[in-house]
Amino acid sequence: MGLKAVVLLSGGIDSSTTLAIAKKKGFLVYSMSFDYGQRHALELEKARSIADLFKVEKHIVIKLNLRAFGGSALTDNIPVPKDRNEEAISQGIPVTYVPARNTIFLSLALGWAETLQAENIFLGVNAIDYSGYPDCRPEYIKAFQKMASLATKAGVEGKAKIKIQTPLINLTKAEIIKKGAELGVDFGLTHSCYDPLASGMSCGKCDSCLLRLKGFNMANLKDPLEYPAK
């Protein structure tokens, strides 16, 4: 029997590739998504399709009303920026930042990992194309891991500690896409858009769509998703 791992799965390119990496390494994968009041539920369906594709042991969706405190374009009534150039995207923390999101998601993964007696949590953060989110930096991940090892029964009882695995942390978006393609991720099942059209089609103009399209371009691969004609 393999070791268990909890994988945080949003249904985007990064988390889907991370799940594929955890499977490739031989872990029994338990994937976890969040219904946190994001504007569109489409990414939850996509996450489940990816979980099915990779035959995970179990996939759960945690409901969590982050709208109760708002503060982000993804959960509040703040417009999603469109058609920004690379310089604008790379400067400062965007309005699509959800306060403390990775901390909240990792904490819930920690709770499930403790219940499952899984010692590994996989998170698809990336320090290169990270759009300025503070909770995607390596020093943050290290501090979370230290806190987590003190938070749990295992920490008290001197058993093995929780490891936060971030296999994408030093990869560019293009490298992530190549890696995912090698490992069998069907990018047609993934979702990146912050603000899809009513039909579900990605907008092609938000920061997330622009980073995705640039990544496919740099990887010399074709994005299987459709976008509106320009």
Add this chain to the structure above:
Amino acid sequence: MGLKAVVLLSGGIDSSTTLAIAKKKGFLVYSMSFDYGQRHALELEKARSIADLFKVEKHIVIKLNLRAFGGSALTDNIPVPKDRNEEAISQGIPVTYVPARNTIFLSLALGWAETLQAENIFLGVNAIDYSGYPDCRPEYIKAFQKMASLATKAGVEGKAKIKIQTPLINLTKAEIIKKGAELGVDFGLTHSCYDPLASGMSCGKCDSCLLRLKGFNMANLKDPLEYPAK
């Protein structure tokens, strides 16, 4: 205008006293409770009564289905232990431990604090009568604070850092009760029982009732709650 603080409020003695301390210190208090699939919703009503009593700025309840991963007598179908003696209570981590609970709650408080631009989070943990929970230890709190300061916009932008305030950490239950009484906490509005009767009356036999009753006894105060006749 005073400084803002987020206070984690379960409606028990410790969190209610902590809220009273935050008010006494002059903070504008934003209180936060969790509907996390605990067996009884009574403590959520009690928490709201305490928030009303102390006229907080805002009280929110975050819904969160921790039952999705189970693993605790408080969220799963595991019996709550009764009539244990002090030695049994003080040994090991009880089945009422909810995996990573304080980490999950603090993470959500961190998200709200960031939205409110509050720099202080109050948590009523206690290292003395802490019943063996790993996430009530001072070294855990310190590690959380360090992680939190790296997780947020403020951490990136070099602004003031988040402070996790734990004013009860070195007090006994009796000292907490005395402090709360001085600051006007109506203990008749608080709730401690892990397994109340159908009428809502506290059982008087679970670890939490036993610690509460011992605390009132040591403080030479009368617990205003009623308990079943022995």
